[in-house]
Structures are given as C-alpha cells and as structure tokens.
Amino acid sequence: MRSVERKTKANLEDIARVAGVSKMTVSRVLRGGSGFSDDTRARVRRIAEDMGYVPNRLAAAFALDQASTLVGMCVPRLTSGLFGHVLDGVDRALSRLGFQVMIGSNNHSAEEEEAWVRQIVAWRPSGVILSGRNHTAGTVDLLRNAGMPVVEIWELTTSPIDMAVGFSHFDCGVEIGQFVIRRGRRRAGFVGALSRSDVMGQARLQGFEAALARAGHPLADREVLHDSPGFYPGYYGLETLLARRPDLDVVYFHNDEMAIGGLAYCQSRGIRVPDDLGIVGWGGMEAASVLPRRLTTTVVPTTAIGKAAAEALVARLKGEPCQDVTVVPTRLVPGETA
Amino acid sequence: MRSVERKTKANLEDIARVAGVSKMTVSRVLRGGSGFSDDTRARVRRIAEDMGYVPNRLAAAFALDQASTLVGMCVPRLTSGLFGHVLDGVDRALSRLGFQVMIGSNNHSAEEEEAWVRQIVAWRPSGVILSGRNHTAGTVDLLRNAGMPVVEIWELTTSPIDMAVGFSHFDCGVEIGQFVIRRGRRRAGFVGALSRSDVMGQARLQGFEAALARAGHPLADREVLHDSPGFYPGYYGLETLLARRPDLDVVYFHNDEMAIGGLAYCQSRGIRVPDDLGIVGWGGMEAASVLPRRLTTTVVPTTAIGKAAAEALVARLKGEPCQDVTVVPTRLVPGETA
DNA sequence: TGCGTCAGGTTTACCGGTAACGTAGCTTAA
DNA sequence: TTAAGCTACGTTACCGGTAAACCTGACGCA
Structure with missing residues (x-):
C-alpha cells in the first residue's frame, strides 16, 4: 500500500462493492448505458450519490487516448476587453457541450505561445484555439504532430494550421x-x-x-x-x-x-x-x-468569432464537414469623430 | 491490440527501447532527476527530442493522485473588464509556476457555479478559485470533500470555505x-x-x-x-x-x-x-x-487580487503558512463628477 | 430434447506514468 | 579481507477508468 493516508474519495470499485456488482457495470450505469435491470440502475445510482462519487476524468481521459473534453485557448492579452468577449463566446459554446477551457496568454509573443502550446498539448486536449497566424515552427510542428483540431482566430490566414476564423x-x-x-x-x-x-x-x-x-x-x-x-x-x-x-x-x-x-x-x-x-x-x-x-x-464581432471558433472545433471533432477558413466580417461605424 | 490505427506519439517506453534503458530511467532523466551517467542523460534527452516526445500529463497526474497542476477559476462574467484583469493576475502568477488555468463563468448564479465545480473537481485540480461568497451547499460539500485549496475572491467572507482574498x-x-x-x-x-x-x-x-x-x-x-x-x-x-x-x-x-x-x-x-x-x-x-x-x-486592485489569490493557493499547496483571509484594500478616487 | 437468443451482467487487458524497492558492480575504510 | 556504501540503473505494482470479449441462466421454439 503506497499511500499512508486513507483515501477519502469513493471510486467505481467502492460503489461496485457496496452495490454487489462489478465496477464495469457501475461505469456503464453512470454513463447512461443500457443492458441492466431498472433495479440495478437505480441501486447503483443511489449508492454513487450517497457515497458522493466524483468521477475521475483524469483516469477516463487517460484510458481513452482520444477525447478529453479539454480545449486550450491562447489570447494575446487577457486584459483586453475584446478578447474577454471572444473568450466568453468560446466558453459559452464549449461549456454547454461539456468541454473545459484552459486559457493562456502570450503577450503577442510567438515564443510565449509555443511555451504555452507545449504545456497544453501534454494534457492531450480535444483541440486548441490560437490567436493570430504568427506562430513559431515549433508550435506548428507540435500541433500538427498532435493531430488535434486547431482553430486560429482573429486574423485570417489563407493557409491555416488546420482551421481559421476571423477577418483581415x-x-x-x-x-x-x-x-x-x-x-x-x-x-x-x-x-x-x-x-x-x-x-x-x-x-x-x-x-x-x-x-x-x-x-x-x-x-x-x-x-x-x-x-x-x-x-x-x-x-x-x-x-x-x-x-x-x-x-x-x-x-x-x-x-x-x-x-x-x-x-x-x-x-x-x-x-x-x-x-x-x-x-x-x-x-x-x-x-x-x-x-x-x-x-x-x-x-469586430468578438463573441461571434469565439462562437464560430468553438463550433468549427466541435464540428471537426465530430467528423462533420466544416470549412477551413471562416470569414467573420467587421463593420466600419462612421461615428462622429471623423 | 485495441487501437487499429498506429499510434503516432512516442512514449517513455519507446524512448527507453531506443536508448537501451528502462522506461523508469527515461522518466527520471526527463524530469531532471539524478543518479545516472552523463552519457545516459544526454542520450535519453537527445532521443526524446528526436522522437518528438510530448509527455502525457494526463497519465502523470493520474498516476499521482496528488498535484495535477490544473487550477480552476470561475468568474461571474468573462466580458467584464475587471475580471479580465483578475484573470490576468491569476494566470500570470500560476502559469509562471507551471500551472494551467481552467476557466468558467457562472453569470452570477450559484447553481451554474455548482455545475461548473462539479465538472472541474472531476479533473482533480490542484485548487479552485471562485468569485464571491455565495455558493450552494452542494458546491461547498463538493469542495470540502475534495480537500483541495479553495480561494474565494472579490467579496470577503469571514468564514471562507478555505481561503478568501478580497474586500467588502x-x-x-x-x-x-x-x-x-x-x-x-x-x-x-x-x-x-x-x-x-x-x-x-x-x-x-x-x-x-x-x-x-x-x-x-x-x-x-x-x-x-x-x-x-x-x-x-x-x-x-x-x-x-x-x-x-x-x-x-x-x-x-x-x-x-x-x-x-x-x-x-x-x-x-x-x-x-x-x-x-x-x-x-x-x-x-x-x-x-x-x-x-x-x-x-x-x-479595485483587480490584478493584485488575482495575484494574491494565486499566491495563497500555491502557499497552501506547498504547505506554507498562509492567512485564511486576505484583505486587499480598495481606494475611493474623488474624481470630478461628484 | 437440444439449440439459439437475449438480457444482464463479469472478466481481462490495457492506457502511460510514477514511487518504492531491488540489485549488480565497484569503491572504500576498518 | 570484508562488510558497508555508493552509483547507476532495473522491476514491480499500482492509479481509476474503459472497450472488447466473454459468461450465464432463462426462455422460446423446432
């Protein structure tokens, strides 16, 4: 026994033991699968609830080398009001679908961006959203090699790493x-x-x-x-x-x-x-x-860009067809100062 | 063999095979451990580099039920300029130390916050930063049970879940x-x-x-x-x-x-x-x-609050002494409109 | 009676990394 | 001379979840 301190959290096996079934059954019940009696389903659910079971997504994401519901997003500056709206658009669209957004900022530096990407890719996210089209060769390598959806937002590029959403x-x-x-x-x-x-x-x-x-x-x-x-x-x-x-x-x-x-x-x-x-x-x-x-x-339609980026990413994950470059038009507002 | 498609990414074992050492040695070399010859160290490092090795933090965090370098942060609205600065303060302080920040927004709703916490806790983060002191009983249970550092920012509370940084x-x-x-x-x-x-x-x-x-x-x-x-x-x-x-x-x-x-x-x-x-x-x-x-x-000293929250969280993680409640004073600026 | 089918499970074999412990070969001091 | 110590590694046993394959008893039916 490695850990000296008692483990505080129940896992599938603990629930299985109490419910008198196998941990595989518990796993399937909790993920809404089928192929067991209503009684078993109800019992497992109740026991999981009673024991305060919190699933371990680390283990789940690790077991399936695929889909981790983690999405990385890097912006130049978090303090920019514009990027706050983009972030909001992304987060709303993704959290609704059960994704978690990991943020980063690069201070307009491609090197800082690479350092961030290096960290994030290690978490095996479902996808990554970057700002701008100015990336180091290392960043591009890392992302291409990881083979995950990448959306470059804000500034358009005709040859995106994977996909792009923005304007010129x-x-x-x-x-x-x-x-x-x-x-x-x-x-x-x-x-x-x-x-x-x-x-x-x-x-x-x-x-x-x-x-x-x-x-x-x-x-x-x-x-x-x-x-x-x-x-x-x-x-x-x-x-x-x-x-x-x-x-x-x-x-x-x-x-x-x-x-x-x-x-x-x-x-x-x-x-x-x-x-x-x-x-x-x-x-x-x-x-x-x-x-x-x-x-x-x-x-600049900030929220729309965030939303479109999130949707492009999800479409690619689902294998749905989606265009590589999405143009989101900006609008000149004449105003009264010129 | 489960996966049909060839795996594209090298792991410790692949490096170990090529380097003619055990995967444990590779793990230790890459994490900067000691106890091997300079030759082994150099060879392993070079091979890892050549093979484009990207560590799998999912696996590492999972193996050690402790420390995942993931930190969750939930704010009322991402579009608020003030919270953008707080987020920036948190992200700067934490990313420097190798943490990744997962964001969320709750639209000032304790229920939405609970839903977010439920998702985040499943990732076994190192800690969580919340805004405000208005939480559901479920949120508090979840966090206390998880036993991780929690910092409530923005509004002070005399009885924090764990720690608080803010003002009245x-x-x-x-x-x-x-x-x-x-x-x-x-x-x-x-x-x-x-x-x-x-x-x-x-x-x-x-x-x-x-x-x-x-x-x-x-x-x-x-x-x-x-x-x-x-x-x-x-x-x-x-x-x-x-x-x-x-x-x-x-x-x-x-x-x-x-x-x-x-x-x-x-x-x-x-x-x-x-x-x-x-x-x-x-x-x-x-x-x-x-x-x-x-x-x-x-x-309101937004960035300072973010920074202080991050520091409190890290101090608690390291087991260093830190105060439960940190008051960050606001300043009335008289201006010329009243 | 024998056999196929199906509901309702169980078993097995990993995913990639890490801590703890083990060990061969060499040095060194009593 | 020999045990103790050190260096430089190797071995083992997990972490918690999941897919895939396997099992089993009840039932229908020719």
Missing part, C-alpha cells in the same frame, strides 16, 4: 484609409503600441498606409509607443505626435482604448473633434459608442 | 455614501442591474443606503434593470430614474461602465456634472480616469 486586419486599415480620404482628410497620422510584436495591429497600419498612398496622400507621421495599448498611451501618444506634426487632420489609433485616450487629450487641449482633428479607433468597444461623440471605428 | 462591497457603498454626504448631496439615487443575482452589487447598494440613512438623508430612489451592467443600461437607467425623480442631486451606479453611460446621458441632455448632478461609479475602469471629467469611483 489589413483590410480594416484599408477601409479606414479610404474612409478618411473620402471625408476629405489629407494629412493622416497613426498612434500605436507594441509595434514589434503585435503583427495584427501592424497589418492594420499597413492597410491604412496602403490606402492613403494609393489616394496620393501618404501617411504623414506615426507615433508608436513601447507600451501596451491603453488609454494613457493613446493620450500621450497623440500629444507627442501633434507636437511634431500640429497640422495633422486625422489620426488613426491602434484601437478604441487608445482612441478614447486621444479624444480625452483633444478635450483637454480644446482641440475640436472632428472639426480640427479626426479621430478613428478600432475594435468596437462598447464604451466607444456612448461617448459624447460616437467614435468612428471598426466594430 | 458593503464598505465600498458605505464609503461612497459618506463621501456624497460630505460633498453636500442630499437626494441620492442608485442605478443598478441584475439585482437578484449579483449579491455583491447589492451589498454595495446596501452599504450606500446604510450610510445615507445614518446621515439622515436616505436613498431617494433606485432604478434596477434586469440586464447585464453595461453602458446602455447606465444611459437608459439614468433616464428612467430622472424621469421619476428630476430632483436627485447624485446618482451611484452599479459600476463604472454604467456610470459612463449615465455621464453620456447627462451630456446629451445638457445636465451639468457635477453641478446639476453628481455621478459616482464603482470598479476603477481605466477608461473612467481619462474621461473629460475624471469619474468619481472606487478603484
């Missing part, structure tokens, strides 16, 4: 670029954050720049802070940018949080929005829509 | 009540949401009412919406409340999101804040601090 960040930038040109803006700036690692934010900037250049009014200046994209970086980023280029007539921000910071700066300096300066965000924070002036931004 | 919501309300009285407000209202289930929001209201009553200026009116606490409910909640009681001179909101909605309503109707009406929130959203007028609110 580049196109978001293009759309905003075209929009500000149509509104007559000619000297555009950009305020962003974490340029090196946030590939998706960079893609938006590139799309924005491309559209402006095509229209003959290239990006005038940019200010990219080495900080996480929040309200204060937006505030001070705009301050810095305008100090260099007071003549800008519109500024595109990394996201809504930063744009709201920028709006606050304008308010504090008496800069009239959108008359003196246009402000554009990205993401579609709920807050952005009830500001004194409704923020011009791109609304 | 009632006291937050009292503090705000006393504050508005000191500022000369005499006709206070409240706008909230989800009254039945959000016990913590209710506690803040009760504290607020108690302080007002004690000062001789009891709460004049309240508007509680059956909706989740967001910007729009704040906007329309204030509209409804002021339609009934145009004479209010201050309104306490369920949280900052609702308060910002309320501010937006004031702005749209030309109600001067704080001259005509004081607005007070709760939570300390980052957004609230860069609004045109800094919101009067209670700042």
